Amino acid sequence: MxxxxxxxxxxxxxxxxxxxxxxxxxxxxxxxxxxxxxxxxxxxxxxxxxxxxxxxxxxxxxxxxxxxxxSRRPIAQQLVTLTGFSEAFKAEGAVTHQVLDVEEVRDDKASVLRDAPLLRINRLICVDGRPLTLESLFIDSEALPRVVGPVSQGASFFETLRDTGGPQPLAAERTLAVGFATPAERRHLGVGPTDPVWRIDKTVLAAGDEPIAFSRLVTPTHLITYSLRT
Incomplete structure (x- = not known):
């Protein structure tokens, strides 16, 4: 020393x-x-x-x-990147989507998609089997009927859109905050009550700024560092 x-x-x-x-x-x-x-x-x-x-x-x-x-060394990601988790983190290992539950719900923020019940898919996104992010993904099952089955079974949303010929993501709007995980979130992510987490609301947009999905993401801050290029 x-x-x-x-x-x-x-x-x-x-x-x-x-x-x-x-x-x-x-x-x-x-x-x-x-x-x-x-x-x-x-x-x-x-x-x-x-x-x-x-x-x-x-x-x-x-x-x-x-x-x-x-701890695992944090993954660096540009906040403005328009990719799904499978693409964004493939260099870090195998990305899997563990579906926790699927249900129809109403959600004020997700109503940017439509003012009616939406399909919410709660899933735990892992890299090489290690929890990275909790996501609540909202989609309009009537607008994207061919996407529902594969994504509900653990497929990537972005890859499924591409494979089924659905509308292609061209932009995304995000709001970001830092807070603490709820007891349920802590159980899935393996963090403590004083460990901070990123909270991101993301709206995925297709041509003409048409919303096609809304996500609520929770990620421990020690696992990802975000950068912003202007």
Whole structure:
């Protein structure tokens, strides 16, 4: 460790090196605080500052009641990208859509599609089997009857539109906020009550700015970083 740097920074750099070198792999838990304090010869205050900054930078993740775990490195995505999850994250691994439930509902925000009951497909989107995003996808089953079956069975919405000759997405409008997950969302995403999540409402538009789908997305902030190019 660099003996000129502040003590907490030296501890932070050592732990970071273990993560980036693979000595501590994704999913591994850090040793206990007493073990690390003894190893580095530092106080708990010093150790906690180092761990806190590594959590803020996405290298570590605190799990309430369990400890601190090495997190998956966040995926970088441009906020203006018009792609489905299968295309956007194929470089990260196999993308699957686990359908949780399907029902007809009314939703004020989703009424941009039509002022009538819409089909809502709640699904957990995973990369290599690991939860990434919870999505509530709203579609007009009367306007897109050939899409309903495949997507309800776990197919990609964008790919199904293309395969069935449906209207093609040309643009998307998004609103983004940061908050905390509900108990149900935490169970599916594997995060704690104090772990922040991205909340994105997305309207997918076809030619003539015609809305063809509305999605409500919940993603842990440590899993994705968004950039915006203007």
């Amino acid at each position: 660099n003996k000129i740097a502040p003590l907490y920074a030296r501890v932070k750099q050592d732990l970071k090196n273990r993560v980036t070198s693979g000595a501590l792999a994704e999913g591994d838990f850090l040793p206990s605080e007493p073990e690390l304090c003894a190893e580095f010869g530092v106080s708990r205050i010093t150790l906690r500052r180092a761990v806190k900054e590594l959590c803020e930078e996405g290298y570590l993740l605190r799990q309430q009641g369990r400890g601190t775990v090495v």
